[in-house]
Amino acid sequence: MAGLTLRDVGKSYGGLSVMSGLDLDIYDGEFLVLVGPSGCGKSTLLRMIAGLEEITDGTIAIEDTIVNDLPASKRELSMVFQSYALYPHMSVRKNLAFGLQNMKMTKAEVARRVDEAARVLQIEELLERKPRQLSGGQKQRVAIGRAIVREPKLFLFDEPLSNLDAELRVQMRVELASLYAKLGTTMIYVTHDQVEAMTMASRIVVLRKGTIEQVGTPQELYTRPANLFVAGFIGSPKINMFKATASKIADGIHISAPEFEDFEVRGLERTVDDVTICIRPEALVLGGGSIQVTAEIILVEYLGSEILLHAKLPSGATVLLQTSGKEEYARGQNISFGFETSDVHVFDHNGDRVAFTHEEAFA
Amino acid sequence: MKTNVTDMTVRDKNAQIAHEIRLGQKKRARRARIYKHIFLIGMSIVMLYPLFWLFASSLKPENEIFSTLTLWPSEFNWNNYTEGWNALPKSFTVFYMNSAIVTVLSVIGNLLSCSFAAYAFARLQFNGKNLFFALMMMTLMIPYHVVLIPQYVLFLNLGWVDTYLPLVVPRFLASDAFFIFLMVQFFRQLPRELDEAAMIDGCSPYKIYWAIILPLSLPAMGTAAIFSLIWVWEDFLAPLIYLNDIKSYTVPLALRLFLDQEGQSIFGQMFAMSVLSLVPVIVFFIAFQKLIVRGIATSGMK
Numbered sequence: 298m299a300g301l302t303l304r305d306v307g308k309s310y311g312g313l314s315v316m317s318g319l320d321l322d323i324y325d326g327e328f329l330v331l332v333g334p335s336g337c338g339k340s341t342l343l344r345m346i347a348g349l350e351e352i353t354d355g356t357i358a359i360e361d362t363i364v365n366d367l368p369a370s371k372r373e374l375s376m377v378f379q380s381y382a383l384y385p386h387m388s389v390r391k392n393l394a395f396g397l398q399n400m401k402m403t404k405a406e407v408a409r410r411v412d413e414a415a416r417v418l419q420i421e422e423l424l425e426r427k428p429r430q431l432s433g434g435q436k437q438r439v440a441i442g443r444a445i446v447r448e449p450k451l452f453l454f455d456e457p458l459s460n461l462d463a464e465l466r467v468q469m470r471v472e473l474a475s476l477y478a479k480l481g482t483t484m485i486y487v488t489h490d491q492v493e494a495m496t497m498a499s500r501i502v503v504l505r506k507g508t509i510e511q512v513g514t515p516q517e518l519y520t521r522p523a524n525l526f527v528a529g530f531i532g533s534p535k536i537n538m539f540k541a542t543a544s545k546i547a548d549g550i551h552i553s554a555p556e557f558e559d560f561e562v563r564g565l566e567r568t569v570d571d572v573t574i575c576i577r578p579e580a581l582v583l584g585g586g587s588i589q590v591t592a593e594i595i596l597v598e599y600l601g602s603e604i605l606l607h608a609k610l611p612s613g614a615t616v617l618l619q620t621s622g623k624e625e626y627a628r629g630q631n632i633s634f635g636f637e638t639s640d641v642h643v644f645d646h647n648g649d650r651v652a653f654t655h656e657e658a659f660a
Numbered sequence: 661m662k663t664n665v666t667d668m669t670v671r672d673k674n675a676q677i678a679h680e681i682r683l684g685q686k687k688r689a690r691r692a693r694i695y696k697h698i699f700l701i702g703m704s705i706v707m708l709y710p711l712f713w714l715f716a717s718s719l720k721p722e723n724e725i726f727s728t729l730t731l732w733p734s735e736f737n738w739n740n741y742t743e744g745w746n747a748l749p750k751s752f753t754v755f756y757m758n759s760a761i762v763t764v765l766s767v768i769g770n771l772l773s774c775s776f777a778a779y780a781f782a783r784l785q786f787n788g789k790n791l792f793f794a795l796m797m798m799t800l801m802i803p804y805h806v807v808l809i810p811q812y813v814l815f816l817n818l819g820w821v822d823t824y825l826p827l828v829v830p831r832f833l834a835s836d837a838f839f840i841f842l843m844v845q846f847f848r849q850l851p852r853e854l855d856e857a858a859m860i861d862g863c864s865p866y867k868i869y870w871a872i873i874l875p876l877s878l879p880a881m882g883t884a885a886i887f888s889l890i891w892v893w894e895d896f897l898a899p900l901i902y903l904n905d906i907k908s909y910t911v912p913l914a915l916r917l918f919l920d921q922e923g924q925s926i927f928g929q930m931f932a933m934s935v936l937s938l939v940p941v942i943v944f945f946i947a948f949q950k951l952i953v954r955g956i957a958t959s960g961m962k
């Protein structure tokens with residue numbers, strides 16, 4: 298097991314910088330998820346940690362040893378690739394054993410570890426097959442098996458589930474989580490799927506265009522997004538955003554938005570003017586809330602356990618509500634709903650969170 | 661669902677039309693196929709005619725070879741083969757052995773050294789890579805006859821003339837840019853993630869070349885082996901220049917000896933031996949063609 302320290306890490310391809318000044322501490326034994334939209338540099342960051350990509354600036358240290366110049370083959374880590382990258386000419390057994398043989402391990406020990414990994418991942422009956430004779434889910438298991446047999450200090454995953462169908466993805470997510478619970482090894486996991494990130498992570502790193510937007514536990518990211526980007530990226534269904542203006546009052550700020558009657562949010566410290574207010578769809582309560590408004594339903598999404606209502610406010614803006622009610626809704630129907638001012642996230646004109654006084658400690 | 665009578669008739673009519681269209685398409689496709697085959701068979705005959713002529717002539721009595729137009733021999737002179745084998749001062753057993761030595765060593769040399777160089781160009785980072793690659797590609801454009809004399813002087817000074825060394829040693833030094841280019845192209849289309857997975861599995865670049873790249877490149881190796889074998893086996897010029905002693909002659913050199921001699925039945929025997937000299941190439945081609953087909957099915961990503 299190992300902790301990792303990234304200091305001022307930068308990467309450029311040719312003259313083009315894709316990442317710069319990145320600082321990150323990865324704790325021993327945590328499940329860290331790197332999440333962000335496609336092209337934001339998640340894979341690049343992971344590959345730099347793996348040693349597959351040279352870093353242009355800064356340092357990467359594993360257990361306080363700087364590994365900038367250590368080749369991937371010496372870093373004692375395992376990686377699962379998005380394409381699985383199984384060796385096509387080797388049987389599953391050989392795929393698993395290959396790395397161990399390179400470690401100059403005895404035949405008996407190799408066999409023991411391969412059998413153990415095959416048992417854990419339930420791929421025992423596949424051991425003599427070639428990769429092309431496996432389904433996507435089976436390849437995925439073999440790829441994970443190849444990673445765990447080596448008993449590395451650090452696991453790296455690059456979107457390992459993105460080639461699986463939805464059902465398998467959920468199943469493998471659960472299995473990966475229980476594998477992590479069993480091994481307790483540090484894992485760094487890349488995904489663009491915020492559901493995967495939320496469900497598996499000890500901590501999440503949200504990346505955008507090569508910079509870190511926020512680092513925190515899933516709860517922190519959900520309840521206290523550091524900026525508009527994180528607020529919009531984390532959480533499904535997506536958060537509602539409205540433009541508003543704000544003015545300072547004695548114990549907080551006064552907000553006026555065209556969509557709602559004016560209201561005050563207490564406990565907000567800073568002086569702000571143009572703001573964006575965000576409210577999660579589940580914080581909008583049908584028939585309740587202290588700030589109320591009516592709207593016309595334009596789309597109903599029935600999901601069984603919950604219903605998503607897309608509605609049009611008198612101002613023309615659309616709003617998304619999540620309700621678990623058993624009532625039936627129809628297009629064109631008028632509904633009235635509301636929210637509590639404490640559920641409102643306020644972001645200043647730069648998109649940064651305007652924090653409550655009592656949460657400054659987290660910012 | 662409710663169907664009424666007009667629905668049914670409309671559907672029947674549509675099915676009828678679709679059926680007719682399909683029938684028409686089929687007819688046209690068959691006619692096109694027939695024309696295509698006539699054309700291809702015709703071209704094949706044109707291409708194969710010299711081979712038929714060679715084989716027929718190897719069986720004809722000497723006076724028939726250049727005098728009749730028919731391919732069919734009036735009588736089958738199989739003894740052109742048996743007599744031709746021993747007609748020269750050394751038996752063809754010796755020439756075949758010589759050719760085999762030179763060819764086998766050359767093919768091995770080409771495959772090892774060219775794939776090694778190609779791996780460096782395709783996968784490794786080093787200073788001046790593009791420059792070296794361009795230089796290598798330029799050697800493709802230099803005709804052999806330009807380097808012939810400097811090369812001869814070099815080998816003469818090394819004392820290698822009248823040995824197989826000038827024919828074999830350069831093949832171990834990745835001297836054939838064509839094969840390097842062929843393999844670079846092939847290596848480049850192998851997924852780089854395989855290399856990376858192997859790197860993480862603790863492989864050095866040498867180990868990646870040996871355990872991952874080479875086994876996955878059997879199609880390219882097969883192609884290179886076939887070309888290499890054909891070119892070396894059939895090579896006439898280089899053996900002519902470097903081999904002086906009849907004991908060390910290769911098969912193509914030996915075939916020419918039939919022309920130097922006088923006598924009646926010499927052409928028939930030469931053609932017979934020429935036919936035999938094609939056999940190893942054809943056998944090898946068939947054997948390695950299987951390898952190429954098998955190799956294509958090895959892509960194992962996703």
Ligand SMILES: Nc1ncnc2c1ncn2[C@@H]1O[C@H](COP(=O)(O)OP(=O)(O)O)[C@@H](O)[C@H]1O
Pocket residue numbers: 310315333334335336337338339340341342
């Ligand atoms: N080999 C490369 N050469 C040039 N640009 C690259 C290379 N690899 C990645 N990039 C660029 O770096 C950025 C980050 O890529 P990547 O890390 O793959 O994103 P993702 O978050 O989708 O995994 C992208 O803009 C991509 O175009």
Ligand SMILES: [Mg+2]
Pocket residue numbers: 339340341456
């Ligand atoms: Mg990626």
